[in-house]
Amino acid sequence: MRITVDGELHEGVTSKDVILHIIGAIGTAGGTGCIIEYAGSVFRGFSMEARMSVCNMSIEAGARAGMVAPDDVTFEYLRNRPLVPKGEAWDRAVQYWRSLKTDEGAKFDIEVNISASDIIPTVTWGTSPQDVVPITGSVPDPSTMSDPVKRASAERSLAYMGLAPNTAMQEIVLDKVFIGSCTNGRIEDLRSAARIVLAAGPDARVAPNVQAMIVPGSGLIKQQAEAEGLDAVFKRAGFDWREAGCSMCLGMNPDQLAPGERCASTSNRNFEGRQGAGGCTHLLSPAMAAAAAITGKLTDVRKFMGATAEAQIAAGPKLKFANPFDFMDDAQASPAPEQRAQTETLSPLSTASAPTSIPKFIIVKGIATPLHIENVDTDMIIPKQFLKTLKRTGLGNALFYTLRKNPHTGEDTDFILNRKPYNEAKILLCTGRNFGCGSSREHAPWSL
Amino acid sequence: MFTITDDIRRNDFGIRCIIAPSFADIFRNNAMQNGMLPVSLSQEECNALAEDAAAGLELEVDLEKEEVRRTNGQAPIRFVTDTFRRHCLLNGLDDIGLTMQRGAAIDDFERKRSEVWPWLDGFGYQGKIAVPVVKKGKKMDW
Numbered sequence: 129m130r131i132t133v134d135g136e137l138h139e140g141v142t143s144k145d146v147i148l149h150i151i152g153a154i155g156t157a158g159g160t161g162c163i164i165e166y167a168g169s170v171f172r173g174f175s176m177e178a179r180m181s182v183c184n185m186s187i188e189a190g191a192r193a194g195m196v197a198p199d200d201v202t203f204e205y206l207r208n209r210p211l212v213p214k215g216e217a218w219d220r221a222v223q224y225w226r227s228l229k230t231d232e233g234a235k236f237d238i239e240v241n242i243s244a245s246d247i248i249p250t251v252t253w254g255t256s257p258q259d260v261v262p263i264t265g266s267v268p269d270p271s272t273m274s275d276p277v278k279r280a281s282a283e284r285s286l287a288y289m290g291l292a293p294n295t296a297m298q299e300i301v302l303d304k305v306f307i308g309s310c311t312n313g314r315i316e317d318l319r320s321a322a323r324i325v326l327a328a329g330p331d332a333r334v335a336p337n338v339q340a341m342i343v344p345g346s347g348l349i350k351q352q353a354e355a356e357g358l359d360a361v362f363k364r365a366g367f368d369w370r371e372a373g374c375s376m377c378l379g380m381n382p383d384q385l386a387p388g389e390r391c392a393s394t395s396n397r398n399f400e401g402r403q404g405a406g407g408c409t410h411l412l413s414p415a416m417a418a419a420a421a422i423t424g425k426l427t428d429v430r431k432f433m434g435a436t437a438e439a440q441i442a443a444g445p446k447l448k449f450a451n452p453f454d455f456m457d458d459a460q461a462s463p464a465p466e467q468r469a470q471t472e473t474l475s476p477l478s479t480a481s482a483p484t485s486i487p488k489f490i491i492v493k494g495i496a497t498p499l500h501i502e503n504v505d506t507d508m509i510i511p512k513q514f515l516k517t518l519k520r521t522g523l524g525n526a527l528f529y530t531l532r533k534n535p536h537t538g539e540d541t542d543f544i545l546n547r548k549p550y551n552e553a554k555i556l557l558c559t560g561r562n563f564g565c566g567s568s569r570e571h572a573p574w575s576l
Numbered sequence: 577m578f579t580i581t582d583d584i585r586r587n588d589f590g591i592r593c594i595i596a597p598s599f600a601d602i603f604r605n606n607a608m609q610n611g612m613l614p615v616s617l618s619q620e621e622c623n624a625l626a627e628d629a630a631a632g633l634e635l636e637v638d639l640e641k642e643e644v645r646r647t648n649g650q651a652p653i654r655f656v657t658d659t660f661r662r663h664c665l666l667n668g669l670d671d672i673g674l675t676m677q678r679g680a681a682i683d684d685f686e687r688k689r690s691e692v693w694p695w696l697d698g699f700g701y702q703g704k705i706a707v708p709v710v711k712k713g714k715k716m717d718w
Contacts, residue, residue, distance in 0.1 A: 156600075157598065157600070160598070160600065160601050161601055187602075190600060190601065191601075192601060192602065210699075211698075211699045212695075213694075213695040217694060217695060220694075221693075221695045224693065459699045459700070460700075461699065461700025461701075462700055462701070486609070486610060486611040486668050486669070486670045487611040487668060488611070488665070488666060488667060488668040489592065489593075489611055489612070489613050489639050489665040489666065489668075490638075490639055490640060490666060491636060491637065491638045491639070491640070492592045492593050492613070492636070492637045493634055493635070493636040493637070494634055494635070495629075495632070495634055496595070496625065496628065496629035496633075496634070496635045497591075497629060498626040498627075498629040498630045500626070506603060520610075521588060522588060523588045524588030524589035524590065525588075527588070527589045527591075545589070549632055552590065553589075553590070553591055554590055554591060554592050554593065555591065555592070555593045555594070555595065555629075555635050555637060556591050556593070556594045556595070557594075557595045557596075557622065557625050557626050557629045557635075558594065558595070558596040558597075558622070559596070559597070559619070559622045559623055559626050560596070560597070561596070561597045561598045561619075562598055562599070562600055563594060563596040563598070563599050563600065563603065563614075564594075564599050564600040564602075564603025564604065564606075564607070564614075565600035565603070566600070568602040568603075568606070570606045570609075570610070572603060572606065573587065573603070573606045573607045573609075573610040573612055574587070574588060574610065575588055575589060576587050576588075576589055576591040576594070576607075576612065
């Protein structure tokens with residue numbers, strides 16, 4: 129699948145807005161069965177960091193992976209990094225990499241063309257990454273949707289999100305702001321957020337109703353950001369400057385939303401319960417998240433742009449660009465492998481008969497559970513708190529946990545899998561499309 | 577290697593088959609790697625079977641005959657599966673077992689890879705990548 133975005137992006141539109149717009153256009157199943165190549169002048173003009181944010185969210189578009197053909201931007205990013213080939217080997221590698229581009233006239237299974245000028249800063253309103261709307265827009269009205277499954281899905285999303293149809297996006301008040309994750313925890317993301325904070329002026333503070341946290345994507349990014357003075361900008365404005373990690377992207381640790389809390393997040397998934405049971409997530413770019421932290425509401429980032437903003441930035445603390453190589457160690461070769469002890473050696477597999485390591489599926493007869501939900505995601509099938517295991521067993525109780533347990537009392541709900549005879553179902557019959565979307569966690573089939 | 581008991585305890589809730597109008601790619605593959613069958617049927621067929629399910633009627637999914645049989649006297653509903661994946665599920669094969677059957681071809685490829693794309697061997701390695709022994713440390717919490 130090739131997605132081409134050509135033209136000039138409007139001011140304030142970032143790579144995150146581009147990929148959210150794309151997912152809104154093609155849907156979370158739009159890339160199913162595909163790897164997406166992103167092409168066109170917009171991606172050619174993007175830095176590696178911006179390209180990574182886009183490719184990262186290919187999964188949210190249903191694809192297996194995303195890629196941008198390597199070019200000089202790629203090679204400059206790689207050159208001299210610790211694990212990259214050096215000298216003659218580098219030249220040979222670059223020569224080979226230059227050959228890795230799509231042939232003229234190549235045929236793609238799916239071609240999508242998007243005009244850059246159609247994209248404006250974008251946020252999500254619902255519980256799927258395809259539920260996007262321009263920040264200038266409002267919450268959609270399910271009563272105007274003709275497709276009954278889509279309407280039911282939108283009604284369910286809005287009930288979960290606690291939003292009324294036709295509410296202006298910029299009137300939505302927030303409790304938390306999270307800037308970070310593998311989608312948007314890179315140095316460029318932090319610079320772009322800091323620029324908005326500076327543009328808001330020396331007295332700008334995180335709104336009193338909001339707790340805002342900034343979580344660098346890695347320890348190296350954290351060091352670089354501190355060398356550039358970004359942490360001071362954030363701390364002065366009342367942001368929480370955190371250690372690197374996944375943090376509130378998926379709520380596997382104490383960084384979680386409480387039930388009913390609303391978060392503007394630069395992460396990649398807004399599924400029900402993703403950031404904490406009952407928590408509501410709005411996905412957006414780092415710049416938009418910074419603007420939202422200052423105003424306390426979802427906000428058009430372009431309010432922090434223009435002549436006044438430029439003057440505030442110029443009057444603010446001088447930020448310098450640090451050299452990322454200053455924070456990297458030289459590569460160390462791994463130690464030579466030790467000989468495995470004989471007892472640890474696995475017996476070679478017979479080529480005549482492969483091991484039967486999974487149960488055979490020939491005929492399965494039993495009770496079938498009906499389920500009328502579209503885009504059932506793997507966070508819904510098994511939420512994050514059960515992922516701290518690599519054992520494949522004992523996860524049955526975690527299946528559809530947020531639907532089967534009342535988050536306030538911990539008691540069983542009347543969800544169908546809790547009721548006889550469906551508590552002994554062998555078959556799941558889902559009438560909604562795109563079952564199993566979202567995270568690749570293998571725990572989902574283990575728990576079923 | 578996983579023991580037989582472990583295998584039987586997979587799909588812990590006990591659901592072996594999911595029927596839906598469509599599936600996300602990675603989930604579909606993960607399911608089949610765990611001995612489960614994802615069946616894609618049309619929206620109308622899913623709706624019809626969901627009515628059987630809502631009435632508490634059992635369904636019978638037969639991968640050999642590629643059909644879902646109903647206990648209310650209605651005609652079975654046919655489905656199609658990828659020939660290769662069907663073979664794997666009927667015989668209980670997963671990707672690891674299948675891959676290990678191609679050991680010689682993998683060795684050939686790795687030799688070629690070291691010649692043509694030496695940087696793919698990884699920093700500090702030459703030729704086939706040896707597996708460094710990982711020192712037993714604290715258990716990682718994921």
